[in-house]
Amino acid sequence: MRRLDYEAAIERIVDFIRRKVREAGVSGVVIGISGGVDSATTAFLAVRALEREKVLGLIMPYYDNGDLEDARLVCETLGIECRVISIKPIVDSLVSQLGFEPDRKTLGNIMARARMILLYAYANSMNRLVLGTSNRSEFLTGYFTKWGDGASDYAPLINLYKTEVWAIADRLGVPKRIIEKEPTAGLWKGQTDEDELGINYKLLDEILWRLIDLKKSPEEIAKELEIPIEKVEHVEKLVKTSEHKRRLPVGPTFDDLIAGP
Numbered sequence: 127m128r129r130l131d132y133e134a135a136i137e138r139i140v141d142f143i144r145r146k147v148r149e150a151g152v153s154g155v156v157i158g159i160s161g162g163v164d165s166a167t168t169a170f171l172a173v174r175a176l177e178r179e180k181v182l183g184l185i186m187p188y189y190d191n192g193d194l195e196d197a198r199l200v201c202e203t204l205g206i207e208c209r210v211i212s213i214k215p216i217v218d219s220l221v222s223q224l225g226f227e228p229d230r231k232t233l234g235n236i237m238a239r240a241r242m243i244l245l246y247a248y249a250n251s252m253n254r255l256v257l258g259t260s261n262r263s264e265f266l267t268g269y270f271t272k273w274g275d276g277a278s279d280y281a282p283l284i285n286l287y288k289t290e291v292w293a294i295a296d297r298l299g300v301p302k303r304i305i306e307k308e309p310t311a312g313l314w315k316g317q318t319d320e321d322e323l324g325i326n327y328k329l330l331d332e333i334l335w336r337l338i339d340l341k342k343s344p345e346e347i348a349k350e351l352e353i354p355i356e357k358v359e360h361v362e363k364l365v366k367t368s369e370h371k372r373r374l375p376v377g378p379t380f381d382d383l384i385a386g387p
């Protein structure tokens with residue numbers, strides 16, 4: 127894996143958050159706190175960059191499980207203000223009006239988008255920015271809900287692979303319990319990132335780094351990592367099919383149809 131200077135990376139992200147808040151002329155940031163490592167790390171970085179009064183955590187459970195406790199632990203460790211808003215009545219009410227029974231992925235995406243609506247309601251009314259929590263592994267594989275958890279004003283971790291987020295979390299003092307938790311989107315019971323992605327993060331990151339950053343061929347990567355080429359092709363497919371999630375919507379252009387003023 128690439129060798130990153132973690133301390134320097136932390137400083138760069140902290141400077142970035144501080145500068146973006148200053149440039150936007152806002153009074154702080156809002157972050158969705160799930161109890162997972164990505165949102166915890168983002169919150170720890172935000173507190174380093176700003177005064178803790180300028181960081182608001184929104185805990186937005188759908189299910190009643192242990193994640194709520196972990197999310198509270200993040201807020202308490204940092205001493206930031208946290209609000210708990212259940213998205214269950216919001217999501218259930220929305221679903222009751224759909225006119226069909228959504229499958230679990232569709233339902234999960236509704237949850238992610240409901241959280242986005244709440245984060246922006248707070249950002250609007252408090253004159254704050256929404257900090258996203260996406261990392262490079264999720265971003266490149268499209269492992270996020272388009273316009274849901276993928277939507278934010280700035281995403282401090284977007285250029286760090288998941289394995290690098292873990293390393294940084296440890297240096298920042300994120301509670302061990304949260305770092306050691308199995309990554310999950312928490313959209314349905316028993317869901318885990320690695321099951322759904324079909325590969326573990328350590329290998330995924332090794333492949334992505336070679337494929338995207340070093341622009342190596344799948345054959346070269348399979349040989350170097352001593353893995354079946356199908357594994358690399360699987361990752362390559364995830365990247366290709368999610369291209370639409372990494373850009374704003376596009377439409378046809380008309381430059382060649384313009385005869386003159």
Ligand SMILES: Nc1ncnc2c1ncn2[C@@H]1O[C@H](COP(=O)(O)OP(=O)(O)OC[C@H]2O[C@@H]([n+]3cccc(C(=O)O)c3)[C@H](O)[C@@H]2O)[C@@H](O)[C@H]1O
Binds near residue numbers: 231271274275310
């Ligand atoms: N080629 C294309 N060009 C332009 N747009 C295209 C398209 N193909 C699909 N689309 C659009 O994209 C939609 C599908 O994208 P989307 O709605 O995002 O849905 P989708 O990618 O199917 O599902 C989201 C995935 O992200 C995972 N997730 C979600 C939230 C959080 C986390 C986490 O890590 O915490 C993970 C979730 O478990 C699931 O596997 C389609 O319904 C269509 O509207």
Ligand SMILES: Nc1ncnc2c1ncn2[C@@H]1O[C@H](COP(=O)(O)OP(=O)(O)OP(=O)(O)O)[C@@H](O)[C@H]1O
Binds near residue numbers: 161165185
């Ligand atoms: N219950 C929740 N309350 C508030 N925000 C949430 C909740 N669930 C998800 N989110 C938001 O969606 C983001 C995406 O979830 P994701 O699972 O990728 O990150 P994570 O939970 O922080 O870390 P991990 O991937 O290790 O579980 C979270 O970081 C958080 O900002």
Ligand SMILES: [Mg+2]
Binds near residue numbers: 162163310312
């Ligand atoms: Mg999670």
